[in-house]
Structure formats: structure tokens, C-alpha cells
Amino acid sequence: MSTTSRRGRTPSLDLVAGNGLINRRALLGTGIAVAGAMGAAGTVSGAAAEPLKDEQWSLEFGSIMPPVQTASKYEKDVARTLSNPQGEFRNSHARTPHQLLSGTITPNGLHFSINHCGVPDIDPAKHKLVIHGMVRQPLEFTLESLSRYPLVTRMAFVECAGNSAPMFSSQPLQVTAGAIHGLVSNSEWAGVKLSTLLDEAGIDSQAKWLIAEGADAQFLDRSIPVKKAYDDAMVAIYQNGERLMPGNGYPMRLLVPGYQGNMNVKFLRRIKAIDQPAYTFFETKNYSQILPGGKTWRFHFLMEVKSFITHPSFGHTLKEPGFYTISGVAYSGTGRIAKVLVSADGGKSWGEAALQEPVLDKAFTRFQMPWRWDGQPAILQSRAWDEAGNVQPLRAEFVAARGETKQPLASPLLFPNQHYNSITSWGIDGKGEIKHVYA
Amino acid sequence: MSMRKPLFVVAAALAFGAGAALAQNSGVQSPNLGKPLSEADVKAWDIAVLPDGSNLPPGSGTSAQGTKIYAEKCVACHAEGGKGGGAPGAGPLVGGGPLTNGIETPKTIANYYAYATTVFDYIRRAMPYNAPRSLSDNEVYALTAYILALNKLIGENDVIDAKTLPEVKMPNRDNFILPYPDRI
Numbered sequence: 001m002s003t004t005s006r007r008g009r010t011p012s013l014d015l016v017a018g019n020g021l022i023n024r025r026a027l028l029g030t031g032i033a034v035a036g037a038m039g040a041a042g043t044v045s046g047a048a049a050e051p052l053k054d055e056q057w058s059l060e061f062g063s064i065m066p067p068v069q070t071a072s073k074y075e076k077d078v079a080r081t082l083s084n085p086q087g088e089f090r091n092s093h094a095r096t097p098h099q100l101l102s103g104t105i106t107p108n109g110l111h112f113s114i115n116h117c118g119v120p121d122i123d124p125a126k127h128k129l130v131i132h133g134m135v136r137q138p139l140e141f142t143l144e145s146l147s148r149y150p151l152v153t154r155m156a157f158v159e160c161a162g163n164s165a166p167m168f169s170s171q172p173l174q175v176t177a178g179a180i181h182g183l184v185s186n187s188e189w190a191g192v193k194l195s196t197l198l199d200e201a202g203i204d205s206q207a208k209w210l211i212a213e214g215a216d217a218q219f220l221d222r223s224i225p226v227k228k229a230y231d232d233a234m235v236a237i238y239q240n241g242e243r244l245m246p247g248n249g250y251p252m253r254l255l256v257p258g259y260q261g262n263m264n265v266k267f268l269r270r271i272k273a274i275d276q277p278a279y280t281f282f283e284t285k286n287y288s289q290i291l292p293g294g295k296t297w298r299f300h301f302l303m304e305v306k307s308f309i310t311h312p313s314f315g316h317t318l319k320e321p322g323f324y325t326i327s328g329v330a331y332s333g334t335g336r337i338a339k340v341l342v343s344a345d346g347g348k349s350w351g352e353a354a355l356q357e358p359v360l361d362k363a364f365t366r367f368q369m370p371w372r373w374d375g376q377p378a379i380l381q382s383r384a385w386d387e388a389g390n391v392q393p394l395r396a397e398f399v400a401a402r403g404e405t406k407q408p409l410a411s412p413l414l415f416p417n418q419h420y421n422s423i424t425s426w427g428i429d430g431k432g433e434i435k436h437v438y439a
Numbered sequence: 440m441s442m443r444k445p446l447f448v449v450a451a452a453l454a455f456g457a458g459a460a461l462a463q464n465s466g467v468q469s470p471n472l473g474k475p476l477s478e479a480d481v482k483a484w485d486i487a488v489l490p491d492g493s494n495l496p497p498g499s500g501t502s503a504q505g506t507k508i509y510a511e512k513c514v515a516c517h518a519e520g521g522k523g524g525g526a527p528g529a530g531p532l533v534g535g536g537p538l539t540n541g542i543e544t545p546k547t548i549a550n551y552y553a554y555a556t557t558v559f560d561y562i563r564r565a566m567p568y569n570a571p572r573s574l575s576d577n578e579v580y581a582l583t584a585y586i587l588a589l590n591k592l593i594g595e596n597d598v599i600d601a602k603t604l605p606e607v608k609m610p611n612r613d614n615f616i617l618p619y620p621d622r623i
Contacts, residue, residue, distance in 0.1 A: 090528030103443070117568065132481045139473030140480075149470050168542070187511065200469050208623070211487045216564035221487060221571075225623050270484055279490050281561035285546050289613070294539035296551070298615045301622055342472045403542035416543035 007241045016375040018380050019344035023207055024354035024372035026326070051106045070109075071122065072237065077081025080110055083413045089283060091116045093413070102327065102362040104155070104356070106185035108240050113247030114160055114183065120267055124243075124251040126217065129235065133272035143251045145355055149192040152212035154234075155363035157331045159184035159303045160261040161287045165422040168402075169409035170438040172425075177313040179412045180424065180436070183372075184303075186331070186364035189255050191236035198273070207273035211280070212254045215269040222263045223277035224256060228301075232362075240432050258333025258362040259301045262287050289418050292403040301330040305332035305342055305392050307384035318432030321375035328363045332386035336361050337387040342369040345426025346379035346425065349392070353382070373397035379430045379439045395438055398422035486564055490554040492605035498576040500601035502593075505585025508578050512567050520587075521589050533589045538614070549590040553615060555607035557581045559599075580604075 014023040036209045071078060083091035094113045096106055106112075107185035113119075124143045132138035163183035166173045173180070198210075203226070210229055213221040223234070236244065236255040244250040248265030256263050262282055277299065279284070288298040307330035312318060328346075330337045336359050341350040367382065384392045393401070399418070405416050427437035440466075444508040472504075490495050509517075518525040521532030535547030544550070548558060563579045565571050574582070592607055593599065616623065 008612055090526070116573075119564070130476065130481055130484060131487070133480060137482055138476040138478060140476050141473050147472075148472055197468060197473070200471050200473055213484075213487065217571050219486065221564070227622065238495040270481075272485070272487060273488065274493075276489055276491065278485070278495075278560070279489050279557050281557055281565070284554070284557045288546075288551075290538050290542045290544055290546070291616075292542060294537065294614070296538065296552070296611065296615050297618050299623060300618050302619055336472050375443065405543050406541055 015376045017343060017349040019349075019376075020372040020374055021342060021344050021349075021351040022372060024352060024369060026367055027354045047191060050091075078110070081176075081182060081194050092118070093183065094179050096185045097178035098181055098308070098329070099177040099178070099313045101310070102366070104186055104329065104366050105240060106187055107328075108187070108242065108245050108248075108318065111185040111187060111239070111245060111248055112158075112160070112183050112293045113245070114261070115216065115247060116220060117160075119246050120216045121246075122251060122267060123430050124217060125250050127269065128317050129202045129268055129270070131197055131250060131271045131273075133185075133211075133261070133274055134204035134207035135273050136204075137200075139197070139201045139237075143237060145191050146252065146424055149196065151190045151238070152190060152193055152234055153190040153238075154232075154257070155186065155360045156257040157184055157186040157256060157303075157362065157364055158264050159331075159333075160300055161300070161303070161418040163261075164306075164308075164424075165415045165417060166409055166412040167420045167422065167424070168404050168416045169206045170404045170406065173409060173412050173439050174436055175412045176313065176315045176381060177308060177310050177424070179383035181308050184331070186329070187239050188241070189234065189236040189378070190238035191234035191255060194235055194254070194295050195280050195395040196231040196270075197235065197271075198226075198229060201228070203273050203274075205309070206275055209277050211270070211272040211274060212263070212265040213270040213272075214265045214267040215247075220262075220265060220282065221278065221280045222265055222283055223280060223299075224254070224259075224263060224276075225301075226273070228256050228259065234422070238437075254362040256404050258335075260303060263301065263378075272351055286415075287395075287418060289402075292401075298362055300419060303331075303333035304419065304421040305334065305337075305384050305386040305390045306330070307392060307426040309342075309382050309426060311381050311392075312380070312434055313426050313430070314434050314436050316434055318373055318428060318434075320432070321373050321420040324371050324373055326369040326380055326382075328382050330367055330382070330384035331362070331364050331392060332384070332388075334388045334390055335366075335367040336387045337384055340365075341383045342367070343381045343383075344371060344378045347381055350383070373428070373431060373432075375432075377430055379424050379437060380426045380428065381439065383423055389390075395420050395422045395425075420436055449495050465606060486560070488556045488560040488563075490556050490605065492556065495556070495559070495601035496576040497601065498580050500577055500581025501580070501586050501598055502584045502588035502595050504577075504581035505575060505583070505588075508574075508582055509585050512574070513582065516568060521586060524570075532586050538611070547590075548586065549592065551611050552609050553612045555583070555592065555604055555609055556586060558586060559604060579603055610611075 046300040082095035160183035309328035353369040356366040516526035516529035523531030535550030
């Protein structure tokens with residue numbers, strides 16, 4: 001017997017699309033549709049209930065509070081996946097486990113990180129940031145001096161241009177959302193507006209580019225348009241309220257919201273104003289793309305509109321038919337997310353998801369979609385639009401424009417290309433097992 | 440001189456009167472906590488080379504000179520003849536198929552780089568991987584010449600210096616498109 005019928009209420013399944021998608025208003029407090037959805041399958045029986053008792057943890061004095069707390073020991077599996085766990089003499093990647101997180105803020109310990117030559121051990125008292133080149137007066141800043149400036153605080157995602165690269169594979173790889181999309185994270189960053197510092201140095205009106213350079217063992221550098229510097233760039237010195245994580249650029253990094261992660265130069269030590277792009281190694285090779293037909297893109301910069309479902313996704317199992325909340329993140333380097341549609345039937349029909357406020361510029365927006373799973377096969381997808389009208393391309397459209405690998409990718413750690421922003425599909429079978437599929 | 444007028448100057452002008460607006464970039468409103476330097480002070484860090492050859496240092500090198508340095512300092516990772524594979528992550532410095540082979544075609548100096556200055560710049564800032572900034576400028580010129588000659592982008596006996604390096608014609612230079620030209 002269902003709970004709703006026990007209450008004498010007729011189940012009201014306000015379906016908006018095929019395979020059980022329920023109107024998002026069900027999440028907005030009206031309650032009726034959710035109750036109906038749950039009632040339709042969620043039977044409740046008191047027969048097997050265990051008697052309630054006080055557990056041991058309620059009957060004894062608890063543990064000592066540490067000065068810096070870490071996650072519960074029961075959450076030890078909530079960890080980044082590493083590409084180079086033994087610290088071999090090469091680059092290393094740590095991917096955010098999106099399938100185990102919710103909300104919009106990536107905890108600092110789980111923010112993705114890529115380092116091409118290890119994480120430098122930087123003494124903040126000795127670190128310097130120099131601004132020079134086509135300026136009236138070259139200047140040197142320290143963490144201490146920047147900390148005295150008025151800080152701007154904003155949410156922003158940072159995404160590696162190679163994020164989601166496993167989806168260039170001609171066959172879907174059976175790995176988690178984090179293994180596929182874990183090279184994007186979202187934080188609240190606080191720092192000094194780059195325009196403030198450039199104005200103090202007196203940047204020349206003929207300077208169109210900046211070389212931003214880090215203090216790592218490759219002096220990693222990228223060419224940044226001055227236009228972006230005066231739009232919304234900052235020198236970030238705090239991440240979610242605390243100093244930057246070592247792997248995220250401690251003690252200071254460039255933040256160019258919505259642009260390739262690699263351009264958000266970490267360990268920032270030098271900005272040189274110049275009149276032409278430098279064609280640095282990373283903008284010449286890694287972060288420039290080959291198109292089908294052999295033409296190539298350079299100075300791509302923009303991380304385009306994208307979304308993916310985190311719950312449920314590969315690695316999760318639906319234990320029983322009934323009500324579930326489909327949830328995921330959407331973001332765009334162009335601006336705010338305008339709309340996310342969700343499908344449970346592989347794109348045959350779509351319903352509009354609820355967006356969690358506030359919906360912020362160039363930041364994660366969490367979307368949710370109420371869903372009643374009937375126990376039959378389903379394919380879950382999400383598709384995002386941004387406020388400029390850009391839409392996440394369907395996979396067929398994307399592959400036609402950008403291509404895919406000739407052979408299935410051998411490992412999710414490989415980067416056959418960059419800037420994948422098409423749709424992710426999670427296929428659910430009749431047992432509730434979830435696979436990564438293309439649909 | 441800067442012609443840019445940040446918004447806060449306008450705001451400050453409203454707050455403090457017109458006199459403040461006239462003093463843009465002069466330190467009235469902005470904290471101005473940067474320590475003034477001269478370009479000479481920055482010289483040791485000013486290593487970025489531009490495609491037109493700007494900021495290339497004095498010095499020169501040839502492929503023959505580079506061969507010896509390569510055998511000593513590079514071959515362990517990049518392997519004989521720049522074939523790569525001596526260490527994980529050390530890709531080949533030679534070869535490279537046509538980009539029409541597909542979107543996953545390995546990008547190499549010969550089939551991809553737009554400017555030869557990038558080769559010099561990256562060696563100077565990042566190599567050897569275990570000892571960055573340990574090469575002299577002449578050594579970097581010589582290694583650049585060695586790699587460019589391996590790729591047949593210059594002759595075996597060509598001297599690479601601040602004048603000749605930017606003149607090296609890179610095959611893929613004109614094959615690039617800007618997906619978002621209005622963002623530059």
C-alpha cells in the first residue's frame with residue numbers, strides 16, 4: 001500500500017517528459033507531485049522495522065576537536081583520482097569526484113589540480129609578483145601588500161581545456177563523472193582586480209597582451225588579452241575563504257573567469273605587458289586544437305556552455321524503482337546559465353530542470369529534476385543553455401564539428417583533443433546499474 | 440602612458456571631488472602598494488621571447504654544437520635523435536604526421552608549432568626538466584638549432600641567433616583559425 005493512498009490522496013504525477021520526468025515545480029515546495037511520485041512505488045511496511053535504541057556514540061564523550069578538521073572517516077572514498085600517484089617525473093592530474101559531491105562549491109581539498117612539474121614549495125614571505133613591460137612604472141607586489149588591497153570576491157569555475165577529453169573516444173569509457181569531468185571545479189575566489197594593478201603600473205594603451213608567468217619549475221606562461229584583464233580578471237589570494245591550496249597556485253594565481261584553466265596561471269610571479277601574443281609552449285601546443293580536416297584553432301580561451309549529471313551517474317546503483325532526484329552542474333564561460341533540460345529517454349523528450357539560486361556568472365549552477373524511475377531501462381541526459389543563447393551541442397552535432405578518435409581511447413587519462421562540451425549520457429538498465437553510453 | 444580609466448576613478452571622483460579624477464594613476468585613490476622597479480631590476484626574470492624575435496638574448500648556436508649538449512643533457516628523456524620515449528611525458532621532438540590524419544594527431548614542432556621562437560623559449564624556461572634555467576643562452580641556441588635541423592626546418596650548418604631564429608619558416612604557421620577573434 002502506498003503512503004499517499006493511505007492518506008487518501010490520488011497520486012498526482014505531473015509528468016513533463018518521457019520515462020518519468022516530473023515537473024520541476026515538484027521541487028519548489030508544492031509537494032503534490034513528489035508525494036504522488038513517491039507514493040506510486042514507495043511502499044512502506046512496519047513489519048521489519050528494527051527497534052530504536054541509543055547507539056554507543058550517543059552514550060560516551062566524543063573525540064577531541066582538531067585545529068583543522070577533515071572529513072569523517074566514513075567519507076574516505078571521497079577523494080580525487082590521481083594520474084600520477086607515485087610522483088613519477090612527469091605531469092600529474094587530480095580530478096574532482098563530482099559523483100560524490102553536491103552543491104556548487106568544490107571543497108578546497110578536492111579542487112582539481114594539474115601540475116606539469118610537481119607542486120612548488122613557495123615561501124609566501126619571499127614570493128614576488130612583478131608587473132612590467134609596456135607600463136609607465138614597473139612594480140613589485142608581495143602577498144602582504146596585495147592583502148592590504150580592497151579584495152573582490154566572486155564564484156568562478158576553473159576548467160582545464162582538456163576536461164571531458166575521454167568523451168572524444170569513439171566508444172564510451174566506463175568511468176565515473178569525476179574521471180570524465182573532474183578537471184573542472186568551482187570556488188569562491190577573493191583577490192585584487194588585475195585592472196587595479198595594471199592601472200597603478202600605468203599600462204600603455206598600445207599593450208594588447210599580457211604574459212602571465214608562474215614560479216613553478218617550468219615558469220609556465222600564457223598570453224592573456226588585456227581586454228580580459230580589464231573585464232573580470234583578478235590576482236586571487238583566497239580560495240573558499242582560506243589561502244590558496246598549494247596545488248591551486250599558492251600563494252597567488254591569476255583568475256580569468258571562464259577561460260581555459262591553464263590561463264589561470266598559478267604561482268603567479270610576473271605579468272609583462274606586450275603588443276603581441278608570445279606563442280608560449282602551452283598556447284602553441286597543448287591548448288590549441290586540431291579540427292577534422294586538419295585546420296587548427298588557437299587562442300580558443302573560452303570554456304563553452306556545458307552540463308553533466310552527477311546523480312545518478314556511473315558508479316551509483318538505483319536500489320529500487322521509485323522517486324529519485326536527478327542532479328548535476330551547469331556552467332558557461334560566457335556568463336550565466338539560462339536553462340537546463342533533462343531527458344530520461346535518451347533525448348526523445350526533455351523537461352526543464354530547476355536551477356538552484358543564485359545563478360552566477362561563469363560559475364557552477366546546480367540543477368535538479370524530480371524523476372520517478374519505473375524500473376525499466378532509461379538514459380539520463382542534461383543539456384544547458386547560457387544567457388547569451390549558446391547551447392550545449394548534441395553529441396552527433398559535436399562529433400560532426402570536432403571529431404572523435406579512430407579507436408576507442410585506451411585510458412581516461414589521455415587527452416586526444418580539448419574543449420569537449422557535448423552531452424553526457426548515463427544508461428540505466430533494469431537492475432538499476434548505470435553505464436556511460438552515447439545516445 | 441595609460442589611457443584607461445577604471446570605474447573606481449569615476450567613483451572616487453564623485454566621492455572626493457573632481458581633483459581626484461584628474462589624478463588617475465597617480466596614487467590618490469588606488470592603494471599603490473607596489474614597490475617601484477626599473478626594467479633592469481626585472482631583467483633576470485624577463486625571459487619570454489616573442490615570435491618576432493623580441494627579447495631574444497645575445498648569443499648563437501649551431502646544430503653541431505647542439506648535438507653534444509643534447510647527448511649530455513637531453514638524450515636520457517628524449518632519446519636518440521629526439522625520437523622520444525626515454526621518459527614518461529617526454530614526447531618526440533621530431534616527426535609528426537599530417538594534421539589531416541585526425542583530431543588526435545600528435546602535435547610536433549614540424550607539423551604544428553607556428554613559430555620557432557617557441558622552441559627556444561621553452562627550452563630556456565623549462566629544460567632540462569630536472570634542472571630548469573641551468574643552460575646558458577648559447578646552449579639554448581645550439582639545442583634549438585639541433586632540434587630544428589633534426590626536423591629539416593634549417594640546414595645542418597645554419598647558425599641560429601636572435602636574427603635568424605624568427606626567420607625560420609614553420610610549416611603550419613598559416614593553418615590556424617581564431618574561434619573567437621572578438622575576444623582578443
